[in-house]
Amino acid sequence: MVNISERLQADILWRAHVKMMVWVTWMFTTFAAGLFAILVFQRMTYPLFWEDLIYYLNLRKVGKALKSRMQRGVITYLDSFLYQAKKMPDKAFIVFEGQTLTYQDVDKRSNQFAKVFRTKGGLKKGDIVALLMSNEPDFICVWFGLSKLGCEVAFLNFNIKSKSLLYCFESCGAKSLVVGADLVSSLGEVLPSLKENAIEVWVTDIGCPHEGVNTLLDKVEQASDMALPDCPRADLMSNFLFIFTSGTTGLPKAARVGHLKAVMCMAFLRLCGARSDDNIYITLPLYHMTASLLGIGGCIQLGATCILKKKFSASQFWKDCVKHNVTVFQYVGELCRYLVNQPVVPEERAHKVRVAAGSGLRADVWREFARRFGKINVREAYGLTEASIGFVNYTNEIGPIGRAGYFNKLNMPFEFLSCDPQTYEPIRTDSGRCVKANKGETGLLVAPVSVMNPFLGYAGNTLQSEKKLLRDVFKEGDVYFNTGDLMLQDHRDFVYFRDRIGDTFRWKGENVATTEVSEILGSLEFLQEVNVYGVTVPGYEGRAGMAAIVLKMDQKLDGKKLYNHLVQSLPAYSWPWFLRIQTSIDVTETFKQQKRKLVQEGFSPEAVQESLYFLDLSQRDYVPLTQSLHDDIVSGKIRL
Template identity: 35%
Template sequence: MRLEAGLKRDWRFWQGLSRTLKRVKSIARDSDNLICDDIQAAVETWRARPAMTFEGRTLTYGELDAMANRYAHWGKGQNLRRGQTVALFMPNRLEYFAVWYGLAKIGVVTALINNQLSGLALAHCLNISQAACILVDAETSPVFEAARSLLEKPLPQWILGPAHGDQRDLVQALKSCSQLPPDKIVREDIRARDTALLIFTSGTTGMPKAARITHVRAQLYMRGFAGSTGAKASDRIYVALPLYHATGGLCALGAALLNGGSGFLRRKFSASHFWGEAVDEGCTMFVYIGELCRYLVNQPPGDDETRHKIRMAFGNGLRPDIWPVMKQRFKIPEILEFYGSTEGNVSMFNFDGREGAIGRAPKWLRKQFNIRLVQFDVETQAPIRGASGLCIEAGAGQIGECIGQIGGDARSEYSGYVSKTESDKKVLHDVFEKGDRWFATGDLMKTDADGYFYFVDRIGDTFRWKGENVSTNEVAEHLLGFAGVREANVYGVEVAGAEGRAGMAGLVVGPEFEIAQFGEAVARELPAYAQPLFVRILPALETTGTFKTRKMDLIADGFDPGKIKGPLFFRDPKKGYVKITKGVFEKLSAGLVKL
């Protein structure tokens, strides 16, 4: 029976991998077939079919293409040339995809700016993009106006709505632009290795960095998910993730549009509206990022959560404790978890549904994958190297950093960031042999004997305490199983007189939460080194636009009651968790408390 189950699992994995490889095998770095050509081919095949719905308005493939063509001709009219950049600073809306698709037709790069940014962070992204102009709407224009003084150079502002002051009216300008495709001669010397988009990292640990998304990489995203999901023309995909990020803007839309299907686009995610809209819109798939699923699980039960036609949810970051709940409570037949990095060359899929695994690279297909794990030293923040000076591969069950070998083909290329300095920081040299080059993901993982990969933590989040490595991710998963804990963000803080960093947990809790009961569970179920020394109760976890939890501000606050409003606790060795008063804080800060 075990052998039969293993063969079924392997067959299911091979089917998924084959579908994906079939869609991406023809992608080549030197090809003149660009991402806009892939989309144009879909338009010609399914011109009259519905492509995208947003706030009650639906565009067919033909209408979406006509909209994109107007943007292409607008760009030509502004004398935008191949390789120049336009900043797109808008929330999800019907025009969003059409803007960058249209500009790609004339070889112009679009910088997809996170519409949640403001002030210094927004100005930073605009400055490094070197954009020739910025496209905004009524929602984002005031935010841009407030950051203008921080820009390195003036940036013309085109607004999709009523224009004021020195704003330029994009709506009016588009009216005089042709709906027909621009002549391909304007991009005849562009190749797939050239940049199509700039997508910015989340900025959870500092200022965002601009990742170069070549036409090759955009094609891998869109074609790859068109194959991996097995989507068909009859599928309708619910997209509530931001389009400025690859998961929503490329992976999800690729699965829909390159298969003749359609997308239901939402301005932003709403847990309370999700299932009702999925039912009303006849959605058959949805794309997620981990915390989105937790928000759904935390909602009270409702009839629509099982009345839907969802056959697959696909995405990344789904925690192991939420996985079975998603399948059983919401009656979702299939979950496709994947792993990938925006700027890197590492990607993998969990095609056969092993709960908790982020992907798989079975031994019998090892040569098909450029992915390896190398042993890593958390204290030095560097891979461990042997006597030969080369890295040491991590075995099954060992935690190591995930890396991807850099090669010259489409699947293993590393396009990196706009900043060469930042790009070079992510490259490891002489890893398994002299002269080889590998992309360092910055993620710690482990594998099992069957080749499944399991996410452990982000390098920098893992810390040392009492001589042991503490994974913030693993501790958070344990805490989420305790009574009353709704959300958990675990991080390390420095304590005077102590080596390493002590664990601290920021918790969002329900009315049933009791700190004494929580302390008993922590002492019972976690090893001493992994037990949070400090606990902070939060009204909500602050997240990025892609639902990644922010830690930097929490780390900066530490355990100082002068900076923190709300309940704050210290784990006393004898009394358990006690409130941190000014006196307790002063003793801790002076190193007078035995930890």
């Protein structure tokens, strides 16, 4: 009886176990099926959910690290440098033309500059000092030395002419100027005016041919490199720098850059995938925010090494990358186009570069860059000197500047507004409120002004400062920063830069985005560079399309092929009616294409010495633009 009972119990237990296993299997299968269904649904409706979430969590992680540092007293850009100089004094910070300066070297040399400026120049907290220097280690040492005194530094573009230089002084209110030894020759024309305005001038040399100019290096060598005992503390919300806009459409504007903005910029390279063991190649001018705040600041935040170049050289680029074991580099504007237009060299595949971070990379160049130079993670981004709004394309999608999904707006709020196609002013409802642009529709990028996104305005230009602000946008009393940039958010939440107000023009009742047309034309194999703009034609409203083009070496203009390409790729109102053949495209030091002079010269053979062509629809070809043909167009005999 005992054996039968034991068998019965065992059977009952076995049956219960089997039922349990069936139930568990059913639950697991149901859960797996549900999870699979959710994942399928997610991939169909929100395919980049995980990429967006991971990037958002990385932002949160960077923010927590920043908060932790601030609690330990590491608050400003300068504090971050001093923290790294103390933490890793012997780590290479700047490598420049065979010279290597550690974090401690730069700290000590900046102390020397600070002491000279204080004892010999009488500089103190709140003084504004202009800096006119090329890329070199002393640019950074002078900058940090002045910052240690609490001075606000104004970075000057060393390419600007005398009129613009004097205007920059007037607008930012600088009373001192530091000039690099290699730029002293540019002082001759403006020195009398500087003296009249009581501007004290210093040169980073032991001597100077100009009378009344103070020398620095002879005094710096005699100064102590010990830390200043009484460095003034900076308010995080106060002004740190003045960085001037490129002035492609007029005189430069002095944008105020606060300490908070500078600190936020320092996280850029980390978010692009850079690490502390990277060698980061900076060829862009240090007077530009990309190089100074994102680049040098990014190196400091990571504790990485900067390979600093005096000036960008397309022919030396990959050789430098191999020589210095470069792993990350910055680009902007047309820099990458110059690289893809260079002859093939062995180093372009022998390098160890894994990240290229920057902005202004057109899709056609991007594809060629990716095909030719190996596996490099391109991190295309968008940012502004004046405000903290920005995007980073952390995906492998070619073309967008970033994402605009749910997680992205949690970090930094922004909106795209519908705007008038002629004035580009935001469209407002009867109640006076702005209207959000729909997905797939080009809109004006704006961002609410807040503690985390302050707008400190342009120095000495209240009118221009106010023009950048939109008020009562969605509710009474709110204030938004107007970027002046036209963007498109597609149905996958990718954001594409369309154009900058002023570059976009209107023709045949339609808006023409110059960047889009340039991209389409740039895909033709015989074209090396393209710069699209609009020109006025008598008797027509708006502006007709015109393109300044550079032909590839040993290539000729194929007008018929260009016409067929336009028919297949662009609506008729976007076609350039006129072509101007150039040997090179004029760009700023940050590789932004210059359009102003081209627009002014128009399509007149008398004003333009280079070859001009006109789109003859009857021949489906671009034909030489003669003076008689020009006169027929202007008189209306030939209609566009």
